[in-house]
Amino acid sequence: MSENNQKLEGFEGPGFLATSLDKAVGMARKNSIWPLPFATSCCGIEFMATMASTYDFGRFGAERLSFSPRQADLLMVMGTISKKMGPVLRQVYEQMAEPKWVIAVGACASTGGIFDTYSVLQGIDRIIPVDVYVPGCPPRPEQIIDGVLKIQELVQNESLRRRNSPEYQELLASYGIE
Amino acid sequence: MSSLTQEYITEKLQSKFEGAIQSIEMLHDFLTITVEKSSLKSIMKFLHDDESLNFHFLTTLCGLHFPDQAAQFGMMYQLHNMPANFRIRIKSFTNDSEPVFDTMSDIWPAANWQERETHDFYGFRFHGHPDMRRILNMDSLVGWPMRKEFPLEDPFRGDKDDKMFGR
Amino acid sequence: MNSNKEILKEKEYTILNLGPTHPATHGIFQNVMKMDGELIVEAQPTIGYIHRAFEKLAERRPYNQITPITDRLNYCSSPINNMGWHMTVEKLAGIEIPKRVQYLRVIIMELARIADHIICNSVIGVDSGAMTGFLYVFQWREFIYEIYEELCGARLTTNIGRIGGLERDFTPLAWEKIHKLLKEFPEGLKEFENLLVRNRIFMDRTINCGPITAERALQYGFTGPNLRAAGVDYDVRVMNPYSGYEDFTFDIPLGTNGDTYDRFMVREQEMWQSLSIIRQAVEKLDKMEDKTTFHADVPNFFLPEKEDVYNTMEGLIYHFKIVMGETEMPKGEVYHAVEGGNGELGFYLVSDGGRTPYRLHFRRPCFIYYQAYPEMVKGAFLSDAILTMSSMNVIAGELDA
Numbered sequence: 001m002s003e004n005n006q007k008l009e010g011f012e013g014p015g016f017l018a019t020s021l022d023k024a025v026g027m028a029r030k031n032s033i034w035p036l037p038f039a040t041s042c043c044g045i046e047f048m049a050t051m052a053s054t055y056d057f058g059r060f061g062a063e064r065l066s067f068s069p070r071q072a073d074l075l076m077v078m079g080t081i082s083k084k085m086g087p088v089l090r091q092v093y094e095q096m097a098e099p100k101w102v103i104a105v106g107a108c109a110s111t112g113g114i115f116d117t118y119s120v121l122q123g124i125d126r127i128i129p130v131d132v133y134v135p136g137c138p139p140r141p142e143q144i145i146d147g148v149l150k151i152q153e154l155v156q157n158e159s160l161r162r163r164n165s166p167e168y169q170e171l172l173a174s175y176g177i178e
Numbered sequence: 179m180s181s182l183t184q185e186y187i188t189e190k191l192q193s194k195f196e197g198a199i200q201s202i203e204m205l206h207d208f209l210t211i212t213v214e215k216s217s218l219k220s221i222m223k224f225l226h227d228d229e230s231l232n233f234h235f236l237t238t239l240c241g242l243h244f245p246d247q248a249a250q251f252g253m254m255y256q257l258h259n260m261p262a263n264f265r266i267r268i269k270s271f272t273n274d275s276e277p278v279f280d281t282m283s284d285i286w287p288a289a290n291w292q293e294r295e296t297h298d299f300y301g302f303r304f305h306g307h308p309d310m311r312r313i314l315n316m317d318s319l320v321g322w323p324m325r326k327e328f329p330l331e332d333p334f335r336g337d338k339d340d341k342m343f344g345r
Numbered sequence: 346m347n348s349n350k351e352i353l354k355e356k357e358y359t360i361l362n363l364g365p366t367h368p369a370t371h372g373i374f375q376n377v378m379k380m381d382g383e384l385i386v387e388a389q390p391t392i393g394y395i396h397r398a399f400e401k402l403a404e405r406r407p408y409n410q411i412t413p414i415t416d417r418l419n420y421c422s423s424p425i426n427n428m429g430w431h432m433t434v435e436k437l438a439g440i441e442i443p444k445r446v447q448y449l450r451v452i453i454m455e456l457a458r459i460a461d462h463i464i465c466n467s468v469i470g471v472d473s474g475a476m477t478g479f480l481y482v483f484q485w486r487e488f489i490y491e492i493y494e495e496l497c498g499a500r501l502t503t504n505i506g507r508i509g510g511l512e513r514d515f516t517p518l519a520w521e522k523i524h525k526l527l528k529e530f531p532e533g534l535k536e537f538e539n540l541l542v543r544n545r546i547f548m549d550r551t552i553n554c555g556p557i558t559a560e561r562a563l564q565y566g567f568t569g570p571n572l573r574a575a576g577v578d579y580d581v582r583v584m585n586p587y588s589g590y591e592d593f594t595f596d597i598p599l600g601t602n603g604d605t606y607d608r609f610m611v612r613e614q615e616m617w618q619s620l621s622i623i624r625q626a627v628e629k630l631d632k633m634e635d636k637t638t639f640h641a642d643v644p645n646f647f648l649p650e651k652e653d654v655y656n657t658m659e660g661l662i663y664h665f666k667i668v669m670g671e672t673e674m675p676k677g678e679v680y681h682a683v684e685g686g687n688g689e690l691g692f693y694l695v696s697d698g699g700r701t702p703y704r705l706h707f708r709r710p711c712f713i714y715y716q717a718y719p720e721m722v723k724g725a726f727l728s729d730a731i732l733t734m735s736s737m738n739v740i741a742g743e744l745d746a
Contacts, residue, residue: 288566
């Protein structure tokens, strides 16, 4: 079972630690995730509360928010995505460089939420692959942080070859992304 | 200016626009006047320009659809005279299937986007509007969402089991 | 420093696309701007990226299920939207609310107004580079969230109150927190003010940034702090008082030339006025003999106590009808407006006697005054356009509905 390890395992000695490359890279990556806050509505305000001093999102390494997709690792979709916004979200996702992860924060991003209408996309996983879903309307900051900790677990335990593997290519192809 | 009363307004309107006033009512202390569509623009202009009436502020406007009535499509305007603190509601109905109303955006610029929203929701056209296109929905949407016959939910989704939702 | 210069001759312009996803536009709206270098010649806004079809959704839901939708209009101050909706339905049904409940509602609404202005003012600071103010003052918004949690259980989208009153009385812990806020928030607000109000850099950035005259503002249908910054003292709480506001004394802060600095200062002063209103409400409630009512006596709209539901026939029937949404609502049409964080938030409700509204139209202040944005930034620098947008407090939920 994968865990959120804080200590890097390996063969230790005075002044050196021998471990495998993907464990070292995993630890480095998980503690320096640069999120792209794609905040559309009310969940965005809870994200602002998470970034503020009481819940302090920056202590997980995510202090530097990147609004440019090219420089971001984690796409945090917070809020309702309407069908008009769908292509924009898709374009932002495609512009992100690998490795990239997606977290759907809130009920509207996960499944469309309370808005079962003709103009709201019923969940962002209809257009992009999602790694973690955080339910709630809006989720408390602790829940958002819990979701990001799960992402950290995924980041830490990911194999370095995953993004080139045929399963991943198949996943992207099922969404129509090259 | 605090002499603006319901009687004064109705008298002024009746004397100037004899046949166009269809009904005058006080609904929950709100003066509501239903007028004929052909004189709507001139009545609204009169309410704005006349110095003693001075309805200089357009609070809101929206479209209405009553499919059970003969004149099924309508517009509702709410005006406000701030110095005298008097509010008035003007309604106008038509039975055209593709209604065309006159724009109010040359009198009150606030009407610009609100008329675009009404066009987006009901399909009414506004004669003289500078930029008549959809504002809130996608440009590719077919149909007029707020009309009573348009469904609320997305008809193309395949994952909702009608049996579970009691349909 | 601004230079609202006139663009005189034909030059080659660049087209810049600002948004829909942009760090400085707090919310999802797009502006396609024609730029002459750094100056803006013309701006074309596109909105609707978060259109959730509230008006259509409301035609399908019974009256008490519409409150969560109204939450999501101006989500920075959701209690005001909720109370406005409840007052609209009470107006239609002719329900008379007891004085104590009115004063409790006033406390909740003024807390929401403070919370909304906290966000707007700190975000103006963030957009001009002053991140510290945001971090200081957001802790007070967290404290207001704690008060909301004590009252209704939720932080942001509160769904607070019921048709006919409030769902429960204020608990002693809620009163303790309100008193603590009244004692300690003035200091916190003063700290925030000292950072920005007489700050030379902030003043240089915001004075004459995106001004609008009172004439033009009225023509564009401005209401709320944006209109008051332009010099017009229109406040729905004074013009058409509701929920006991006629018993309170408060000032209406006004600006002079409607620029960003005036909007910032008007919101700042309104927070002080809201604190004073809450203080007056607490005093009035202390002096009142009635210390227990938290709802009007309308059994067909307000859920009866559980003892009555299990032991009396009427209680059972009322409970069933209210929960299933089958209460009889009179026919009619009504318009009610409240002073939201951004201005006159109006609800136009047409009922045909059925269990759901026949037509519900929201008069959303953000939607109406955002039309003036291209005019306000014409000839200004791009960085001033960003500040103007954040000072107008455009909330995407209210813009698109």
